[in-house]
Amino acid sequence: MRTLTVLLLLIACACSAPASATHTSSPTVNASRAPSASAIRTTAPVTTNPTGPIIQLAEHYYDPSSITVKVGTTVTWINRGQQTHDVNAYDKSFASGNLLPGGTFAYTFTKPGTYRYYCIPHEGDGMTGEVNVTD
Secondary structure, three states: OHHHHHHHHHHHHHHHOOOOOOOOOOOOOOOOOOOOOOOOOEEOEOOOOOOOOEEEEEOOEEEOOEEEEEOOOEEEEEEOOOOOEOOEEOOOOOEOOEEOOOEEEEEEOOOOEEEEEEOHHHHHHOOEEEEEEEO
16 A cells, blocks of 8 residues: 555656656766765756655655665665755765755665665764665
8 A cells, every 4th residue: 555655646746847857866876985065966856757665755764764675676765855865875885966855866786785874964863774685
């Protein structure tokens, strides 16, 4: 039931998004360094329909905060809040840049492991999560 509700919400949001909001954020990460303030981009709302698990961001939390997926799964984060948020792996394997309200970020997990992540401006408020990737 929850999946159906999220899907209907995504369709409703996609239908009401402005025509110019068609940019999809593809993760381009330089794992040798942490994202700097000058390297972080802002992602506008998009009209994509994710096919894998969805993690929602809002005021100072990720929902769900922990998921388990198989190798090869693409996870999509959607900012449902009113503030700008982001998604950054502690191991620097991915970084979303700033996500405006309605913005999305997708990442495909290609190796098993536990990927812990956080929101830079709200980590101190406990905005952290993890994706457990299995074979």
